[in-house]
Amino acid sequence: MSGTEAAAAQGGGGNNASEFVRKLFRMLEDPSHQxxxxxxxxxxxFVVVEGEKFTRSILPKHFKHSNMSSFIRQLNKYDFxxxxxxxxxxxxSPNGNILEFKHPYFRVDSKDDLDNIxxxxxxxxxxxxxxxxxxxQHVSVISEQLTATQQQVQQLQELFAxxxxxxxxxxNEVLTLQKMLNxxxxxxxxxxxxxxxxxxxxxxxxxxxxxNSNGSMPTAEGDEAVPELRRARELLxxxxxxxxxxxxxERLHDIYESPADSATMVTPxxxxxxxxxxxxxxxxxxxxxxxxxxxxxxHSDHINKIPYAIPNEGSSGPMDQHQQHQQHTxxxxxxxxxxxxxxxxxxxxxxxxxxxxxxxxxxxxxxxPTCAKIGIKFLxxxxxxxxxxxxxxxxxxxxSTVGRDHFDLIFMDIIMPRLxxxxxxxxxxxxxxxxxxxxxxxxxxxxxxxxxxxxxMNGVLAKPFTKEGMLKSVKTNMQHLLKNPPSQSxxxxxxxxLMNVPYLSTTGNxxxxxxxxxxxxxxxxNWSSGHMSQNGVDQSFGLMDGSNQYNISQNRGGYSTMDAxxxxxxxxxxxxxxxxxxxxxxxxxx
Amino acid sequence: MALPDDKELESILxxxxxxxxxxxxxxxxxxxxxxxxxxxxxxxxxQAEETFERMDVALDEKDLEKLSELGHxxxxxxxxxxxxxxxxxxxxIQRYGKQENLDGSPEPDADVCLARVKEAxxxxxxxxxxVEIGLKKFYDKDDEDEDGA
Numbered sequence: 029m030s031g032t033e034a035a036a037a038q039g040g041g042g043n044n045a046s047e048f049v050r051k052l053f054r055m056l057e058d059p060s061h062q063x064x065x066x067x068x069x070x071x072x073x074f075v076v077v078e079g080e081k082f083t084r085s086i087l088p089k090h091f092k093h094s095n096m097s098s099f100i101r102q103l104n105k106y107d108f109x110x111x112x113x114x115x116x117x118x119x120x121s122p123n124g125n126i127l128e129f130k131h132p133y134f135r136v137d138s139k140d141d142l143d144n145i146x147x148x149x150x151x152x153x154x155x156x157x158x159x160x161x162x163x164x165q166h167v168s169v170i171s172e173q174l175t176a177t178q179q180q181v182q183q184l185q186e187l188f189a190x191x192x193x194x195x196x197x198x199x200n201e202v203l204t205l206q207k208m209l210n211x212x213x214x215x216x217x218x219x220x221x222x223x224x225x226x227x228x229x230x231x232x233x234x235x236x237x238x239x240n241s242n243g244s245m246p247t248a249e250g251d252e253a254v255p256e257l258r259r260a261r262e263l264l265x266x267x268x269x270x271x272x273x274x275x276x277x278e279r280l281h282d283i284y285e286s287p288a289d290s291a292t293m294v295t296p297x298x299x300x301x302x303x304x305x306x307x308x309x310x311x312x313x314x315x316x317x318x319x320x321x322x323x324x325x326x327h328s329d330h331i332n333k334i335p336y337a338i339p340n341e342g343s344s345g346p347m348d349q350h351q352q353h354q355q356h357t358x359x360x361x362x363x364x365x366x367x368x369x370x371x372x373x374x375x376x377x378x379x380x381x382x383x384x385x386x387x388x389x390x391x392x393x394x395x396x397p398t399c400a401k402i403g404i405k406f407l408x409x410x411x412x413x414x415x416x417x418x419x420x421x422x423x424x425x426x427x428s429t430v431g432r433d434h435f436d437l438i439f440m441d442i443i444m445p446r447l448x449x450x451x452x453x454x455x456x457x458x459x460x461x462x463x464x465x466x467x468x469x470x471x472x473x474x475x476x477x478x479x480x481x482x483x484x485m486n487g488v489l490a491k492p493f494t495k496e497g498m499l500k501s502v503k504t505n506m507q508h509l510l511k512n513p514p515s516q517s518x519x520x521x522x523x524x525x526l527m528n529v530p531y532l533s534t535t536g537n538x539x540x541x542x543x544x545x546x547x548x549x550x551x552x553x554n555w556s557s558g559h560m561s562q563n564g565v566d567q568s569f570g571l572m573d574g575s576n577q578y579n580i581s582q583n584r585g586g587y588s589t590m591d592a593x594x595x596x597x598x599x600x601x602x603x604x605x606x607x608x609x610x611x612x613x614x615x616x617x618x
Numbered sequence: 619m620a621l622p623d624d625k626e627l628e629s630i631l632x633x634x635x636x637x638x639x640x641x642x643x644x645x646x647x648x649x650x651x652x653x654x655x656x657x658x659x660x661x662x663x664x665q666a667e668e669t670f671e672r673m674d675v676a677l678d679e680k681d682l683e684k685l686s687e688l689g690h691x692x693x694x695x696x697x698x699x700x701x702x703x704x705x706x707x708x709x710x711i712q713r714y715g716k717q718e719n720l721d722g723s724p725e726p727d728a729d730v731c732l733a734r735v736k737e738a739x740x741x742x743x744x745x746x747x748x749v750e751i752g753l754k755k756f757y758d759k760d761d762e763d764e765d766g767a
Contacts, residue, residue, distance in 0.1 A: 324690075398662045398695030405646045405654060443690055470694060492697035495642055 045142035048102055049134070053142060055090040071137055073111055073130035103129055105147050215263040324443045324471075325450035325479075382411050382503075384511045388436040389413045390502070393423040393452065394468065395444040399491070403439065403468075406495045410502055412437075419444040420452025424459075432460045437505050439489065439498075442469040442480070450483045457484040464505040468493060631752040634745055639700025652757060659753050662695055666704070666746055673711070673739055682728060685735050686715025701749050707742025711735055 056067050056074050065076045065086055076082045083096045091099065111128035133141035381387075390412045394400040400416055407414045415435070417423040424447065427435065438456070442449040453465050467480040470491040477488055489501050507513050624637055631640070643655045669692045676684040689712030696704040710720065714734040719725050 324687075396691060396694045396698075397665055398658060399698045401658050401661065402643060402646070402698055405658075409646060441694075443687075470697065491694055492639060492700070494639070495645075 045145065046106070046147070049106060049142050049145045051090050052134075053139065055086060056136070058090075061086055067136045068111075068128060068130070072135050073128050074134070076127040076129075077125075079125055079127060106145050107131060107148050108134070211263045215259075218259050218263070323445065323448040323451075325448040381511060383509050386509055387411060387413055388502070388506045388509045389415065389434060391415050391417065391423065391426070391435040391438040393417045393420065393438065393444070393449065394441040395419050396441070399441070399468075399493075403493070403498070406493075406498050407502070409495070410499055412502065420447030420449055420455075422446075423452050424455045427456050427459055432463070435460070435463055436509060437502060438463055438465045439468045439501075440465050440485070442467055442471055450480065450485075453480075453484050466501055466505065627756070630756045632748060634701060634703040634749040635752065636700035636702045639698070643699060656757055659699065659757070662699055662701075663750060663753075665695060666692060666750075670739070670743060670746075677732070677736060677739065680728070680732055682715045682717060682731055682735070684715070686712045689713075689715055701746075703745040704742055704749060707738055707745055710738040711742065714738060 052074070055065060064078050064081050065074065067073070068075050079096060083094050087094045087096070087099060093099075108129040108131045111130050131145055133144040135141060388411075390407050392400060392403045392407065392414055394403060394416070395418050400418075404414045404416055415426065417426055420440075423438075423440070427438075440449040440453055444452075447455075449467060449469070453467075456463070456465065464486040465484065466487040466489050467477075467485045468489045468491060469476075469480075472488060472490050480488060487501060487505065489497055503510065627635075627637055627641075631637075643658055644652070647654045669688055673685060673688050676688060689708045689710070693705050693708035693712060696702075696708060713720060713722070714725075714731045717725050717728065717731050725731055
């Protein structure tokens with residue numbers, strides 16, 4: 029009781045006097061009960077005349093209690109002193125029931141002095157007050173921290189919402205791209221359907237040009253008469269480019285690009301996606317361990333790890349070498365044509381030479397000794413110089429050692445020990461962007477064939493290869509070296525294969541597919557029975573998908589939005605980039 | 619040497635050899651000797667026997683993956699020579715080793731696959747022996763012809 033009152037007395041009041049003292053003063057001013065309590069005669073003390081009445085009526089009115097002894101205790105605390113009853117005749121109450129108190133500063137005429145009336149011994153309570161103070165300091169600090177944390181949480185929530193939104197956009201964009209991709213595939217399918225039969229009647233160069241411009245066919249003569257072409261165009265236009273999403277995507281990309289932005293936290297997370305895997309090729313995990321027989325690059329266990337890391341030697345070297353090479357080799361386009369002094373190589377040239385002044389150098393990468401021996405023999409009989417490597421790793425180190433134009437053509441087995449043919453191709457591609465690389469394999473399911481092209485290969489020679497098939501491959505891929513380059517489409521009519529499609533034969537370095545020329549009449553002994561015959565057409569379009577042109581345009585579409593400012597897009601797009609994106613859509617085909 | 623005609627070849631080599639493919643190899647020989655094709659064929663014999671040994675080891679170790687790889691490996695060279703029975707047998711081994719049925723559907727039971735590989739390996743070995751005998755006879759016969767000529 030007294031504690032709370034003391035606390036109230038302590039803090040209250042406009043002036044500094046304690047509440048209790050002011051109440052006491054006010055009580056004495058009240059004229060209504062001068063008969064009960066009043067100032068003393070000299071104005072330096074006060075008198076309570078009728079104790080009982082005082083307790084009953086005055087105390088409750090002014091002090092909200094009716095406890096006389098508590099009142100007296102309070103007086104004592106404030107250092108009031110009881111005045112001994114005087115014997116002068118002033119006393120009106122003979123029964124002596126009069127209490128008189130005084131305090132040096134408690135005077136009727138000096139209200140200001142009330143400030144000086146303090147509780148006794150306040151020192152005992154001071155430490156506790158100090159403690160309260162520091163505690164409240166703590167509380168305020170903590171509450172500040174809490175506020176800050178709440179703000180942070182809120183920011184994070186906003187950030188998270190942003191990121192989710194971005195993610196959604198990206199996914200949508202990717203989906204749209206995939207749709208476009210499929211539409212283009214189908215559209216080109218239709219075009220091919222149309223173009224193939226007209227091959228003989230049309231100007232090859234012009235058709236090739238049309239194909240290159242990728243769907244923007246001139247609206248000239250009689251399009252309506254050709255439903256395939258119309259359908260192709262409809263298909264191409266059926267998926268409108270989502271410009272809104274594109275812009276939004278670019279905006280987001282800009283945000284991510286500037287590290288000073290509020291979205292800094294996002295940047296490191298999202299950057300790896302934009303990161304150029306070319307610089308990072310060595311980080312790909314080593315896949316099959318301890319293999320000695322052969323690595324199948326499309327084995328489900330490690331299809332996502334292509335390219336398989338080059339074993340031991342030179343695992344760090346290749347990229348450096350590659351970059352050095354890039355620096356002092358000007359233009360990829362003109363590979364074998366001008367350089368390479370003629371007649372550097374002169375081995376058995378009995379077959380009335382197929383070739384012009386320069387004899388082609390062919391690189392055969394094949395682990396199987398029988399296939400290798402026969403392949404070498406075939407190639408030599410065609411008048412080519414041949415080098416041989418037993419696996420992808422050997423092949424890559426050889427290609428890195430010689431100049432980029434050393435080889436005019438590479439035949440590449442797929443399943444090989446140490447480094448598979450697809451991975452090897454990807455490494456070699458960094459070094460020799462233009463050298464044609466032909467997959468030489470019995471794994472020719474459409475998705476596998478597709479995979480070869482997606483990873484930078486230019487053609488497929490099905491195993492078991494024949495001399496004829498190999499010769500066709502050699503001729504079409506090294507036309508510029510032939511003594512009598514084919515003027516037009518006179519290079520054979522492989523049954524049902526893309527050889528017939530005009531633009532393929534006019535753009536030296538694009539797509540070839542060599543028929544394996546199945547053993548005559550022996551239908552039961554056909555190699556991977558069914559694949560070739562049934563799926564010939566599908567495969568052809570698999571090849572389409574793999575053409576360099578097509579992939580580049582794909583990459584433009586995909587990366588110009590994602591990566592527009594970094595300018596990393598090159599005409600010889602990196603295989604790993606392709607792989608990352610294409611793995612998703614790979615199976616959409618067929 | 620002039621190429622023997624198909625009937626003669628077939629009678630010597632049996633039905634395990636695809637003549638079209640095999641003749642391609644023979645055509646690569648220089649006129650007058652079989653040096654190239656002989657080296658290829660006898661090289662293949664070595665390769666095949668070595669591969670069979672490795673298959674036996676892999677079978678003991680129940681290493682299906684290795685068996686599949688070895689099957690693929692020998693499939694390539696046998697196909698190139700036109701040894702169709704050996705090739706087909708190797709393809710079976712390759713598939714079973716991949717835990718697939720012949721139609722390409724997955725076969726989860728590794729023991730079943732091992733048993734099938736074992737069976738296929740026995741069959742392919744006997745097909746190989748047959749073809750080996752035929753080929754050796756063919757080259758012996760050639761020698762005889764040349765001796766006689």
